[in-house]
Every structure is written in C-alpha cells, then in structure tokens.
Amino acid sequence: MVISHRKSISFRTRPQRTVGLNRSSWTPEEGFEINTLEKIPHVFYRQWLRTSSEEAIHACALFVYKLAMWLRYCPRFLLRRRHIELTSSAPFVHQLHTSRADRSHSYYDGLYHGHIHSTPFQKALLAVGSGVAALQDPYRHDMVAVLGETTGHLALINLRDRMRNDPEGYTILTERPRIRLSTLDLKNMASLPDGTFGREYLRFLEDNNVTPDSRAQVKFVDDEELAYVMLRYREVHDLLHTLLGMPTNMLGEVVVKWFEAAQTGLPMCALGAVLGPLRLNASRLQSLFTSLGPWALRNGRGARCVLNIFYERRWDQKLEDLRQELHIEPPPVTLHSSRTT
Amino acid sequence: MAASVRTFVRSLSRKNVCFSAVLRRSDCRCFSGAAEDRSTHFGFETVSATEKASKVYKVFENVAQKYDVMNDAMSLGIHRLWKDALLHVMHPQPGARLLDVAGGTGDIAFRFLEYVRSQQERQQRRAVSLQQTPSWRDVSDRYPDVGGAPESSVVVCDINKEMLKVGRQRADSRGVTTGLSWVVGDAEELPFNDDQFDLYTIAFGIRNVTHIDQALKEALRVLKPGGRFLCLEFSKVTNPVLERLYDVYSFQVIPVLGEVIAGDWKSYQYLVESIRKFPDQEEFKGLMEDSGFFCVQYFNLTGGVVALHSGFKL
Numbered sequence: 001m002v003i004s005h006r007k008s009i010s011f012r013t014r015p016q017r018t019v020g021l022n023r024s025s026w027t028p029e030e031g032f033e034i035n036t037l038e039k040i041p042h043v044f045y046r047q048w049l050r051t052s053s054e055e056a057i058h059a060c061a062l063f064v065y066k067l068a069m070w071l072r073y074c075p076r077f078l079l080r081r082r083h084i085e086l087t088s089s090a091p092f093v094h095q096l097h098t099s100r101a102d103r104s105h106s107y108y109d110g111l112y113h114g115h116i117h118s119t120p121f122q123k124a125l126l127a128v129g130s131g132v133a134a135l136q137d138p139y140r141h142d143m144v145a146v147l148g149e150t151t152g153h154l155a156l157i158n159l160r161d162r163m164r165n166d167p168e169g170y171t172i173l174t175e176r177p178r179i180r181l182s183t184l185d186l187k188n189m190a191s192l193p194d195g196t197f198g199r200e201y202l203r204f205l206e207d208n209n210v211t212p213d214s215r216a217q218v219k220f221v222d223d224e225e226l227a228y229v230m231l232r233y234r235e236v237h238d239l240l241h242t243l244l245g246m247p248t249n250m251l252g253e254v255v256v257k258w259f260e261a262a263q264t265g266l267p268m269c270a271l272g273a274v275l276g277p278l279r280l281n282a283s284r285l286q287s288l289f290t291s292l293g294p295w296a297l298r299n300g301r302g303a304r305c306v307l308n309i310f311y312e313r314r315w316d317q318k319l320e321d322l323r324q325e326l327h328i329e330p331p332p333v334t335l336h337s338s339r340t341t
Numbered sequence: 342m343a344a345s346v347r348t349f350v351r352s353l354s355r356k357n358v359c360f361s362a363v364l365r366r367s368d369c370r371c372f373s374g375a376a377e378d379r380s381t382h383f384g385f386e387t388v389s390a391t392e393k394a395s396k397v398y399k400v401f402e403n404v405a406q407k408y409d410v411m412n413d414a415m416s417l418g419i420h421r422l423w424k425d426a427l428l429h430v431m432h433p434q435p436g437a438r439l440l441d442v443a444g445g446t447g448d449i450a451f452r453f454l455e456y457v458r459s460q461q462e463r464q465q466r467r468a469v470s471l472q473q474t475p476s477w478r479d480v481s482d483r484y485p486d487v488g489g490a491p492e493s494s495v496v497v498c499d500i501n502k503e504m505l506k507v508g509r510q511r512a513d514s515r516g517v518t519t520g521l522s523w524v525v526g527d528a529e530e531l532p533f534n535d536d537q538f539d540l541y542t543i544a545f546g547i548r549n550v551t552h553i554d555q556a557l558k559e560a561l562r563v564l565k566p567g568g569r570f571l572c573l574e575f576s577k578v579t580n581p582v583l584e585r586l587y588d589v590y591s592f593q594v595i596p597v598l599g600e601v602i603a604g605d606w607k608s609y610q611y612l613v614e615s616i617r618k619f620p621d622q623e624e625f626k627g628l629m630e631d632s633g634f635f636c637v638q639y640f641n642l643t644g645g646v647v648a649l650h651s652g653f654k655l
Contacts, residue, residue: 129601
C-alpha cells in the first residue's frame, strides 16, 4: 500500500470526527461505524517506520489515548464480527473477532444499520429470486440492489482495494461521506456557474426528477467496509450520469451500466448491460452499438476509478476539467432526457 | 378493568368452570397493572408486552398489500386447503352469525358466505323435491323461498386498518355486498356485547395476540351459549423428519421469499419465529379448557404444520 505523504493519514487530520450526529459523514447513528482503532495499528505501523523517535513516542501516546477511548466503549466494539487484514508482524494488532451468536447487545441487529444476516444458501436463493424479479419488473430498484449485493462480493473487494491504493479513495473510506439531500447545499450549488460539476448535477436532478435519497439500503453484504463501498457506488451512480451526460431513460441507463460494468466488474452491472438492450427499440439499439456503447466501454476501461473522487469537495470544479482528470471523453451523442425508452 | 371485573364475577358464578384456574388468570388482571410490564416474545426477541402490540401492527401494515400473494407463495397454495378444512369442520347453517377475528383480508369470511349460500340452495332444492307432485302454481309460489329464513352474516374484526382495507377491496372486486361488515377491534377487548355470535373463528391470528388467554376469554364472552370457537394456527409438526424439513424451509426460504416478493425480510423472519414460540397443540387445548371452553378437540392438518382447535361455550 502506498501512502504518498504523511498528511493524508487520517487519524491526524480529521476535521469531521465530532461527537454527536454529523450528517455529512458516516457515524454510528447513521449506520456505518468509523473503525478508527481498526485502522490505527495498520496505519501506525507503516507511519512508524518513517518517523523519527520523538514522533514515534508522540504517536505512541496518541495510540494509548485512543486505546483508552476504545476500552471505554469496549462492549460495543467487541461484540461485532470483524476482519482486519494486517501484516502479521505489526506489533499492535488486536484480533477483534467475536462470535456471531453474541449479537444481542449490539446497537443494530447486525454489522451496520440495515444489515440482515443471511446464510450462503439464502444468498444464492436471493440472487436467483431478485434476478428474476428484476427482469420481470426493471423498475424494482430494490431487487436490482439485492442482486448487486448478493453477487458482487469479489468485485467489491477489488473496488475496495483500488480505493485503498488511491489517496483520495482512502480518504473517502475513512471519512465515509454520504450524498443525500440533507448533506447537499442545494442553494449554494444552484448559484454556481454553468459548466461546473455541481450546477450540472443539480440540473440533472431537476431534469430527470430524481433525488439522491432514493437509493436502497445495503442489507446483505457481510462486511461493513464493503457495505460502504457498495453504498458509495450506488450514490455515485447519479453523479456518473452527470459525468457521462446520460439521462435516466432506458438508453441512458444502459450506457451507464456498460460503463460501470467495464469499470467495476460487478456482476449485476454486467447482467444489466447484457439484458438492458433487450428493452430498447431498433434506433436506440443502433445508436447504442455504433457510438455510445463502444465509447462507454472504452472509457470504462481507461478511466480512473470513479469511486476514488471526493465529489463533495469538487462541486465548483468545471465538468470538463473533471472529465479530463478521470480520462473520460465527452459523449459522442447528446441525449435528452425523456421518460420513454 | 371493568371488563375484567365483570368476567371475574361471571366466572365465579359459573359452577362448572375450574375455580382455581379462573382465579389465577383473573388475579393478574384485577389486582395490578403488572401485566403490561411483563416481557413477552416478539419472534425470538424479548420485548415488553406493550411494545409487542405496536411491533405486530407495523409488521402487518407493511405486509398487507402483498399478504395474499405471499400466503400463496409460502404455503404453495396449501393455505386454501386449510381454510376449506376449517369451513368443513365448522359446517355453518343458514342463519348463523360469524365473527372472524384477525380476519383482515377476508379469506374466511368469503368462504363462509359461499358455504352458507350453497347450503341454503341445497336446502331449498331439498324442500322443493320433497313436494309431492305439486302443481305448477305451487312450485312458482314457493320457489325461491328466501323471505322467511334469517340471513347469515359475517363480522370481520381486525386490529389493523391496512388489512381491513385490503379485505374491503377484495370484497368489492368479488362483488360481495351484503352480509359482510368490517370492524376495527382488538381481540383482547372486542367491541361487541355479550352473547352475540354463533361462531367465532381466528385463523392464523392468535399467535400475534399479546395475551392469548385474554383473547380466549373475550371469545367466550361474545359467543352465544352453544356457540363454537374455532382456531386455525401453525403448530408443532408431529413427524420429526418433516419437522426438520419444515424448519429448514421456514428459516431459509421464507424470509428470502419475503424479500423478493414483498421487499420485507424482517416481517417474514418475525412470522417464522412467532410460529416457533406459539404453544403446541396440547398446550393450547389446555389454555382453551382453562378459559372455559368445553369439548375442546384439535385436528392436525398437513402433519401438524397447522392445527385446527375447536371448543364450545355451554
């Protein structure tokens, strides 16, 4: 893992970690726990190698303080099942495994808010059932979501590793921002000049009559960090529409799905990419296969991982600049939003 | 409180009922409000008694729209056979008044009306065929002879308004207009006078009631003397092999079906857990006898998956 500079280490500079409900980042009340202590030994170990001895002592003291805080909230932490992928020689590793049966004392009935425990058999059944349900009625977004969760374990791990390897992605994983109407400053965004990312996103929300709050909860992912990655992927989906310039009609959704399938490798995206075109009429199919489709695939493969961008801090960046940064070409065809396929 | 005092006094005056059992049960309600604070089960969770009622209400509010579809999917259509069996055991005659408690979507009520109507037609045909070579004038005068017979009616009572709404919609779509009323009410405290109904049924509802003994006492109260109490409920499977299969099916498949069809895993998790928490056939028979029912018997349907209990008020 590469940490480019010390300032990006989260436990040193974390402005938003305040007590109480902080709506712009994930807190336990929101659902996802910020496992600071889980990260600290991991980060501390690599940090320790680069510092002088005084800094090491300072970091030690900080660690002891954090440990004391952790012990204060001990029952809450201990009674959750966790995995820490650490290098085994790190001296401060704590194995925070717990038994699955001892869940009755936790705040939520699972690893995070909305988590439902399911056996592998149930996951398989869910995958098949939700696939059938989603095919029958593509407007059942919750079924598409469940399909993504139950089939996307490996792809989520891949995505999470890609996020960890990128400094901005790592910041997102530790700060856990959420994109919701309550966290977006809509008035500010509306006052931004045209051509900026924030303004275009707002325009997209208004034109297509969608809201960022309509995303389904993550329920069946059995690791809370992966569950956050899944949730972030869902929330970034709308932003992707803006980046690619695609409306929310069937053709636009299929194009975005092709892009996402190439980028993330989630089986649900691949399935949607393959089966989505079945519902398009001939002219749209033609436009998909000749211009939009190859463009989406090309960009999906070549672009930077879209989950690695801290979008909440880039509202005033120009859309073209952002596209260039992500290596996304502007769309070959301008599609207009309409409700028909 | 007044109701409980009334039942206490009434039960004291009855000579046949087991005195100590009555005292034990009525004691709790008369002398303290401790009953409300007792903890009870909500599936495998432990909650306070007051909390259970509101949680159950929320569960059924969520599932009301897809209730019938889910019933068909979960029981593979067998629930229709169970309800038909209930009607056959009940064998209602024209003129009977039925109270269907927790009968939200009206399955039992519709079946009852159909059964009674077919019974009525059968009786009329029999009456006509017994006439010895009547003249055409006599036949046309006497047939159909509906005016004299008392009309049978059903009162569907449910604590959940959503379920009743769905039931009313179904009634409208089937074109059933007469003989049916929809009442919001709590099985533990029914909004009816004493000695009103010939038949009382509760199908797959009594396990959701917080105080089952209270519901049984209310049933006894509103039934006419000679009235029959019928209860259809999930119960303990007798065959151990079938029991294993049933457990696997309940816990692995049913919540998944709930998620896929109704979008609600937790309500169906509650459903299968509440089935496990309900007393088995003999225990429930004991409860009924303690509450004052006579000639209590039960029939196991589908190997004990469902049990049909029946008792009389004498």
